[in-house]
Amino acid sequence: MLSPEASQPNSSPTPNPSPQGGGESTASVATSRGISAGIRIAPALAHNTGFSAGLRHARYILSENAVTGFAFALFLAIVLAALAGPYLVPYDPLASDTAAALKAPSAAHWFGTDQLGRDVFSRVVVATRLDFFIAVASVALVFLMGGLAGVAAGFFGGWTDRVVGRIADTIMAFPLFVLAMGIVAALGNTVQNVVLATAIVNFPLYARIARAEANVRREAGFVQAARLSGNGELRILLAQILPNIMPIMVVQMSLTMGYAILNAAGLSFIGLGVRPPTAEWGIMVAEGSAFMVSGEWWIAFFPGAALMVAVFCFNLLGDGLRDIVDPQRRT
Amino acid sequence: MGPRLHGDDYMVGANAAMLMMVVKRMLIAVPSLIGVVIVTFLLTRALPGDPAAYFAGPAATKEAIEQIRVTLGLDRPLYVQFIRYVGDLARGDLGNSLTTGQPVGYEIKTRLPASAELTLLGLMVSMAIAVPLGILAATRPNSIIDHVCRVVSTAGVSLPVFFTGLILIYVFYYLLGWAPAPLGRLDVFFSPPPHVTGFYLVDSLIAGGGEVFFASLKQLVLPALTLGIFSLAPIARMTRASMLAVLASDFVRTARASGLTPFTVIVTYAFRNAMLPVITTLGMVFSFLLGANVLVEKVFAWPGIGSFAVEALIASDFAPLQGFVLTMAVMYVVLNLLIDVLYGLIDPRVRIEA
Numbered sequence: 001m002l003s004p005e006a007s008q009p010n011s012s013p014t015p016n017p018s019p020q021g022g023g024e025s026t027a028s029v030a031t032s033r034g035i036s037a038g039i040r041i042a043p044a045l046a047h048n049t050g051f052s053a054g055l056r057h058a059r060y061i062l063s064e065n066a067v068t069g070f071a072f073a074l075f076l077a078i079v080l081a082a083l084a085g086p087y088l089v090p091y092d093p094l095a096s097d098t099a100a101a102l103k104a105p106s107a108a109h110w111f112g113t114d115q116l117g118r119d120v121f122s123r124v125v126v127a128t129r130l131d132f133f134i135a136v137a138s139v140a141l142v143f144l145m146g147g148l149a150g151v152a153a154g155f156f157g158g159w160t161d162r163v164v165g166r167i168a169d170t171i172m173a174f175p176l177f178v179l180a181m182g183i184v185a186a187l188g189n190t191v192q193n194v195v196l197a198t199a200i201v202n203f204p205l206y207a208r209i210a211r212a213e214a215n216v217r218r219e220a221g222f223v224q225a226a227r228l229s230g231n232g233e234l235r236i237l238l239a240q241i242l243p244n245i246m247p248i249m250v251v252q253m254s255l256t257m258g259y260a261i262l263n264a265a266g267l268s269f270i271g272l273g274v275r276p277p278t279a280e281w282g283i284m285v286a287e288g289s290a291f292m293v294s295g296e297w298w299i300a301f302f303p304g305a306a307l308m309v310a311v312f313c314f315n316l317l318g319d320g321l322r323d324i325v326d327p328q329r330r331t
Numbered sequence: 332m333g334p335r336l337h338g339d340d341y342m343v344g345a346n347a348a349m350l351m352m353v354v355k356r357m358l359i360a361v362p363s364l365i366g367v368v369i370v371t372f373l374l375t376r377a378l379p380g381d382p383a384a385y386f387a388g389p390a391a392t393k394e395a396i397e398q399i400r401v402t403l404g405l406d407r408p409l410y411v412q413f414i415r416y417v418g419d420l421a422r423g424d425l426g427n428s429l430t431t432g433q434p435v436g437y438e439i440k441t442r443l444p445a446s447a448e449l450t451l452l453g454l455m456v457s458m459a460i461a462v463p464l465g466i467l468a469a470t471r472p473n474s475i476i477d478h479v480c481r482v483v484s485t486a487g488v489s490l491p492v493f494f495t496g497l498i499l500i501y502v503f504y505y506l507l508g509w510a511p512a513p514l515g516r517l518d519v520f521f522s523p524p525p526h527v528t529g530f531y532l533v534d535s536l537i538a539g540g541g542e543v544f545f546a547s548l549k550q551l552v553l554p555a556l557t558l559g560i561f562s563l564a565p566i567a568r569m570t571r572a573s574m575l576a577v578l579a580s581d582f583v584r585t586a587r588a589s590g591l592t593p594f595t596v597i598v599t600y601a602f603r604n605a606m607l608p609v610i611t612t613l614g615m616v617f618s619f620l621l622g623a624n625v626l627v628e629k630v631f632a633w634p635g636i637g638s639f640a641v642e643a644l645i646a647s648d649f650a651p652l653q654g655f656v657l658t659m660a661v662m663y664v665v666l667n668l669l670i671d672v673l674y675g676l677i678d679p680r681v682r683i684e685a
Contacts, residue, residue, distance in 0.1 A: 166362075166366075169363060169366065170363070170366030170369075170370060173363040173364075173367050173663065173664050174370070174659070174660045174663065175617070175618045175619075175620075175621035175622045175659050175660070176618055176622055177621075177623070177625065177626075178622055178625065178655070178659045178660070179370075179656065179660075181625065181640070181644070181652070181656070182371070182374050182652065182653070182656040185374075185644055185649070185652050186374040186375065186649075258489065262491055265491055266491065266492070266493065266622075266626055269491075269493050269629070270625065270626065270629055270641045270644065271644060272644065282491075282493075285493060285494060285497065286493075288497075289493070289497055289630065292497045292500050292501050293500060293501075293505060293513065294505075295501075297501050297505075300494075300497050301497075301498070301501075304491060304493075304494035304498075305494075307491050307494065308489050308490055308491065308494065311488075311489040311491070312489040315488060315489055316485070319485075
């Protein structure tokens with residue numbers, strides 16, 4: 001997907017801004033600062049100008065592209081619901097009230113009630129935490145597995161490259177959702193295994209991107225400078241290469257968040273991972289699906305819509321971040 | 332890479348090069364297939380606890396579990412088990428389903444046409460919508476149709492496929508009453524056409540039954556549309572992007588300058604070249620489709636291999652699931668192989684590179 005050429009702007013051979021910073025251009029310090037402030041250790045010299053320039057660039061993008069701003073606001077709302085959801089909702093998401101079962105949306109129950117009389121609005125909001133957790137955890141895990149394996153493959157080459165490539169090819173030989181089904185069914189029907197399966201099916205994507213990005217930088221000026229000043233290969237990999245490809249990986253992580261949520265919800269829709277009565281969007285849609293043919297649309301509609309909004313938000317955010325980090329790939 | 336052919340060598344070498352390309356590509360598929368078999372084998376052996384208990388099912392007695400352990404060879408070393416597994420596969424033996432009591436291979440064989448018919452129709456629907464949309468968007472950048480294309484392709488990937496299916500059922504079955512009940516391939520009042528291909532649409536035409544044809548088409552419309560909407564996004568995006576690139580190229584400029592009509596330029600010159608990258612994305616689209624198929628089959632109670640696997644999952648019946656994962660993966664590897672060969676047939680440059 002990402003060709004080495006497309007990432008050239010980040011490794012363009014411009015004059016050294018600082019001896020410690022190697023051959024990295026000021027512009028790329030600026031952009032990476034804007035995204036992953038705090039993740040990377042940038043040279044102190046470039047810090048001030050780089051950070052404020054990054055912020056300015058980000059603000060420019062946000063004002064240019066209102067959609068990204070909207071997506072960011074939506075993202076904050078999702079984070080808020082994930083953190084404080086249980087304290088915000090009007091009803092206990094698990095408390096059933098059979099007298100009030102299958103009621104259409106009203107002032108008392110904004111999203112109506114389900115077959116057991118549980119408040120759909122409360123359940124949708126509370127479920128945000130679990131769905132968000134699954135997405136964040138699986139993306140973090142795949143970054144650790146696929147990202148690091150890919151960087152190592154691209155930087156060291158040789159047998160590391162062959163082993164990582166072979167693993168990625170084998171995973172790619174499966175339709176991804178089907179493989180995820182098989183993994184969760186085999187390892188056991190738990191949320192942890194849904195996270196693991198989602199991470200495994202995304203492994204090839206991360207490994208390939210990280211490999212391509214690390215590969216074009218393996219003989220870059222700043223790498224050779226670091227090597228000449230006596231750094232070990234592993235240290236160069238972790239302290240020079242990895243921070244440099246972080247912006248691109250962060251964009252990828254944002255883009256895969258949406259897929260991770262969809263994947264997890266799909267698995268729980270067919271009965272894998274999350275079990276009733278837990279509030280989770282996929283399983284709520286599954287529970288409501290039987291009532292769709294008899295007209296009680298709200299039970300499945302609202303969790304499904306929440307799922308859609310969350311995925312839409314992550315995709316827009318990912319596109320926006322890519323515009324900031326890698327303006328050439330804007331479509 | 333390899334040796335490049337020049338000038339007069341071209342025509343002589345073209346057919347041989349094509350053959351070489353196909354053979355080479357088939358050899359690349361072999362390690363993938365080996366990988367698939369190893370992974371599906373390891374999946375069962377990774378089961379927590381006792382695999383024999385899994386295969387015997389939740390209701391089995393201790394003796395039954397022991398018997399299964401011996402018949403499956405689970406008391407032997409891992410490599411012996413693997414050799415055995417490969418041997419079983421070579422004979423087409425995928426084990427038995429506990430829930431239906433039938434061999435898994437038989438179940439999959441009888442259910443596969445239902446899934447294939449649905450998936451292929453879904454692909455046709457999405458191509459029929461996405462390709463014209465992408466072309467129109469590329470020929471009129473920043474017009475309304477371009478924005479429509481962008482919104483549709485972003486929304487398409489954001490829609491959970493099972494959710495789209497349920498919304499379609501609610502609107503077209505419950506509210507409008509246009510679609511039949513989402514309960515399988517054919518209304519209960521009709522009997523399936525005599526088996527020829529297993530595709531009801533084709534079989535009913537062969538049997539000359541127009542009524543059965545329309546009845547099964549009616550059942551197919553909503554699930555196929557659901558799959559189509561889901562896989563539309565990557566095709567539309569790719570068509571638009573590659574069409575934009577081709578329209579900006581020198582040969583299109585020359586064609587325009589030579590006074591050809593816009594229609595000829597777009598359809599005969601640009602479109603044929605722009606379709607090449609779209610064919611490569613079909614591999615990814617099939618990965619989407621085969622996965623989404625499972626969810627769509629559950630929503631529409633479609634009697635394909637996806638719902639077979641879901642039923643097996645619910646019953647903790649592992650042999651069908653293993654057979655299902657293997658079948659899907661093998662189909663996917665073969666589909667990718669076909670796509671690459673097709674690409675080579677269409678684009679001579681690939682043959683020469685091979």
